[in-house]
Amino acid sequence: MPALSIAIMVLGLLAGPVMAHGISDVDPGSLWSFDPWLLAPLYIVGIGFYIGTQRLWHHAGGGRGVSFHQVGAFWTGWLVVALALTSPLHWLGERLFTAHMIEHGLLMVVGAPLMAFARINGPLMWSLPSSLRPAAGGCLNLPILARPWALVSHPLSATALHGLALWAWHAPPLYIWALQDTAMHRLQHVSFFATALLFWWVLLHGRGVGRSVRLRDGIAIACLFVTGLHSGVLGALLTLSTRIWIPGQGALAGEFDLSPLEDQQLAGILMWVPMGMLYTGAALFFAYRWLTAFDAHAHLPAVRHAN
Template identity: 30%
Template structure:
């Protein structure tokens, strides 16, 4: 008698990144961080980096395993468009006026976090599908994450009015809290997308190697 449960179990195990991503997203959004983020820029940045640099690639990997043909069929131009969308989302929500409003108004905070998730999943998923264009998309995203992180880290004063009206992070001044948040974006955001781009580049080169050897 043939055991039909084994392939199903293997397929379920194959989708562990999707389950891990959803579990981590639940912790980030429904754990203590959202309340902490109201009074701490660095806690806000932990949420942001967790969503785009950890949750999003896990979800993208799970989606690519669940729907390999559909992801592989994604057009390369979509990966570049996705990177531009994430650039717009990240820089727009970190503009002082909008960022302050999102930290103080629940509705805007939800919109901000949803846009970070949508942009992150779109970039990582299209990158996996587009291969070579995906390398460019991830490296572009890495560069603008590093740039924004450096601006936040090196700013001579606190850029956000919320730092003066929200309770600040324990033992940190508003400027110190902002600098820590900038460092988190620079290191985590920049390195995650850079590592993803290099890993994807290695798969592109490996896939093309037999063609070159055959020639």
């Protein structure tokens, strides 16, 4: 399973430096990152979701408004994102291409879909004082916000934005800039996660085209196919390339008996195969839901005729 292979790779990378020659004397505590620019929004969302969930359940009953499954998905996704950004994986990702790819994979195809499934907008609205909720809802309906949101929340727009972020940040000039500049590195992480969250939210809950749920699921299948295809192409290019794209990214490759080129190729394989399988698995889920809805719709006229 792709998720299992990624988890095994993460554990191996986190355990490896402890025994690796040259960095065995690094204090493990110093490998944890606590960047307030990344952690503050994460904690604000987490606290807001918790408060909003408690208020919703107090008002409507446990599991109503936001289900237990959604709460479980949110906190699992939140924990994945938090560990990806703060654990030694983040420190290692600045020095090993493979670790960097795992970190981004956890953000985009694990944490983001889980948090999107949780549909966090409802609990976050309920986290506000009751006197502020109408004003907050009114602000979201202002044309200055509603029109851009209508544009980016279309499945095709969300797919394009997510693809643009993926390809742009793997262009060598931008990638090197992100490695050298802390602000750009933050922006890289935020754009990966934000566009992935938008992408998965639109596929799971978005308006699609028209009001048909079946049409929305059909569009989701197409968007996942396109995303899996172009991300696979990028992964294949990294894997099959005979030259190093990002000099310096594999600084610690030798500690894991890899050359910098092999480190890049392994990172490409991770994008090409495990991440591609996750996109394919999600497409199969939507295909199953689409076929189930189609079958139910096809049997409905026969039931009405029999009655």
